[in-house]
Amino acid sequence: MINIQDELRAKAKELLKKKKVNVLIGYGSLNENDLPKPIFIREEKDVDMLVWNPFCINNLGKYLLKERGKIGIVAKGCDVRSIIGLIQEHKIKRENIVILGIRCPGIIDIRKLPDKGNATRLHMERKNNVVMVGGKKMQFEEVCYDKCLTCKYPSPIEADFRFGEEVKARKENEGDSVSKLESMNIEERLKYWDARFEKCIRCTACREICPFCYCERCILDETIPAWVSRSTDLSDTRLFHMIRFLHVAGRCVDCGECERACPMELPLRKIVKMIEKDIKEMFDFEPGTSLEDIPVLAQYNIEDREDFIR
Amino acid sequence: MTEKVISREKIQDLLKKLGESYNVFAPVQDEGKVLFMSLENSSRDVVLEFKNALKPPKEVFFPQTDILFTFMKTTDGVRSEDAQRKKSKPNLIFAIRPCDVQALQLFDKVFSGDYQDSLYLERREDSIIISMVCSEPQETCFCTSVGGSPVTAEADIILTDLGDQIFASGLTESGEKILEDRNFKTATREFMDKKKEAHSRAEGSMKEVFNMNKISEIIGKSFEKPFWNDISRRCINCYTCTFLCPTCHCFDITDVKRKGGGERIKTWDSCMSPLFTLHASGHNPRGEEYSRWRQRLFHKFKYLPDNLGLLGCVGCGRCLDTCPTGMDIREILNIVISEDKTKE
Numbered sequence: 001m002i003n004i005q006d007e008l009r010a011k012a013k014e015l016l017k018k019k020k021v022n023v024l025i026g027y028g029s030l031n032e033n034d035l036p037k038p039i040f041i042r043e044e045k046d047v048d049m050l051v052w053n054p055f056c057i058n059n060l061g062k063y064l065l066k067e068r069g070k071i072g073i074v075a076k077g078c079d080v081r082s083i084i085g086l087i088q089e090h091k092i093k094r095e096n097i098v099i100l101g102i103r104c105p106g107i108i109d110i111r112k113l114p115d116k117g118n119a120t121r122l123h124m125e126r127k128n129n130v131v132m133v134g135g136k137k138m139q140f141e142e143v144c145y146d147k148c149l150t151c152k153y154p155s156p157i158e159a160d161f162r163f164g165e166e167v168k169a170r171k172e173n174e175g176d177s178v179s180k181l182e183s184m185n186i187e188e189r190l191k192y193w194d195a196r197f198e199k200c201i202r203c204t205a206c207r208e209i210c211p212f213c214y215c216e217r218c219i220l221d222e223t224i225p226a227w228v229s230r231s232t233d234l235s236d237t238r239l240f241h242m243i244r245f246l247h248v249a250g251r252c253v254d255c256g257e258c259e260r261a262c263p264m265e266l267p268l269r270k271i272v273k274m275i276e277k278d279i280k281e282m283f284d285f286e287p288g289t290s291l292e293d294i295p296v297l298a299q300y301n302i303e304d305r306e307d308f309i310r
Numbered sequence: 311m312t313e314k315v316i317s318r319e320k321i322q323d324l325l326k327k328l329g330e331s332y333n334v335f336a337p338v339q340d341e342g343k344v345l346f347m348s349l350e351n352s353s354r355d356v357v358l359e360f361k362n363a364l365k366p367p368k369e370v371f372f373p374q375t376d377i378l379f380t381f382m383k384t385t386d387g388v389r390s391e392d393a394q395r396k397k398s399k400p401n402l403i404f405a406i407r408p409c410d411v412q413a414l415q416l417f418d419k420v421f422s423g424d425y426q427d428s429l430y431l432e433r434r435e436d437s438i439i440i441s442m443v444c445s446e447p448q449e450t451c452f453c454t455s456v457g458g459s460p461v462t463a464e465a466d467i468i469l470t471d472l473g474d475q476i477f478a479s480g481l482t483e484s485g486e487k488i489l490e491d492r493n494f495k496t497a498t499r500e501f502m503d504k505k506k507e508a509h510s511r512a513e514g515s516m517k518e519v520f521n522m523n524k525i526s527e528i529i530g531k532s533f534e535k536p537f538w539n540d541i542s543r544r545c546i547n548c549y550t551c552t553f554l555c556p557t558c559h560c561f562d563i564t565d566v567k568r569k570g571g572g573e574r575i576k577t578w579d580s581c582m583s584p585l586f587t588l589h590a591s592g593h594n595p596r597g598e599e600y601s602r603w604r605q606r607l608f609h610k611f612k613y614l615p616d617n618l619g620l621l622g623c624v625g626c627g628r629c630l631d632t633c634p635t636g637m638d639i640r641e642i643l644n645i646v647i648s649e650d651k652t653k654e
Contacts (some may be wrong), residue, residue, distance in 0.1 A: 037636030
């Protein structure tokens, strides 16, 4: 772990010094007690703020749209897929970014630690698959993000520099959450989601954190007319989420940021997984896996299924 | 001041009885989260072992969506009707933390100032506040830095968790009346000592995270400083911090179409959204993201103290705990304070 951090800092220093990038987006902490946060390094002297540890969860790809010029970015395997997506959608140019790709063995979900890890975080050690939390041994699988359990692309598909040891892809087996929902009938499903959407406070964190929610005008914000009301009435909240998810269908790479950002802890990745499955079955497409791909809903293939058009 | 104790297992019974005369809101478990919910028509168990609720109970008096009136098309035009607000029982909030009680004092001033907000005042009328001392403040708590305390509150009753027994101090007439219930026993010296100990332990665990001295003045001078863009860079402008803030009280009034007519509704609004200040002309005085963060700080630490004499922050730490990008109001305030020193 320490190796990766040192290597990252050295590379960042070099890139800034040689003016290969004018900003480097990475993870940083002011002091070691802090959880890592997104930081923007513009000068060599600030490079020592850069960290890498098993809490670096944010998908920094979102910030590529905020910066100008040559941008360096630290990205995990999952994050790289969303960067590929943004390049496919011509939001950024490949030649304008330098990807410092990290082969990521998985990230720890502080919500799964006792007391959000406030007391124990600092004394945490990780050896292979065992994590020591406050003197207690825990399996990594118990404390990592759900998405890491089934990560197919822990090593960046696209990168200019790669850090860390090769990590084996995990077996795709998210079947459980999807098949459980699929086996429900419409009424049961509605009941399941209503019980959760009822808690939604419409803070829009899911939208703002999403690398693919970059529209300058969003239908959810329109006021004349207000297509979706600000009311937290279930009918409006359902619509809010349905619209957002339909707009990222075929683009979403399951970086899991919507679910992580949600303060009310709504299980939004369940929807992500269902959409992912549909896109795979209908169009045999997996978003963000190749720079050469054209986004699936931007291409037309004579063999595309049409049986859903009625 | 009446001082009593109640055994832990009697709490459910007490709440059931209080439920006869009040609409009781209490902390309950919901899929691993702790939220304040009405116990009316609910079979959920109340939890007392919690640090703080994910969402402050401000919505008891200031719900996220409030219907002002409804309107519908009729054969001879449009008819409007005030929203049905049956004045049922007064509200009671059980086990609300001292920081959240402090926030209600600000709400009272805001909603009964130049304009008497009847929606708020009706819900607040005759309400009972039973607060619960924070025996174990969280790492993210900083109430003592903003003039609060983990062990005192302007409530009707304040409880202290002593394990098997809960210590209860009646602070108002209505609070003392509740303590007359036979579930409460007179507090012995032993319990009083234990309570004292718990209080000093809680107070001792709090650190001062910034110095509030002349904060309004310091903030006031920082408006044109160049650092705002830098320090708010990672903020994505979602509304989590404002919606989960116990003192944030801004709202919007809009119309929503419903079958055969519509509703005029009042909903929480957030200064983090560009829509908050978007003019009809298309101009937006706070179009830049950093200016919205600056506004949030100015409102809490300058405008509210200047106008109402109260800070707009009670140190509950929810904003920094739930921020998806790790924005930390303590850190930002400290930057503003230290920049002020270096520039002079």
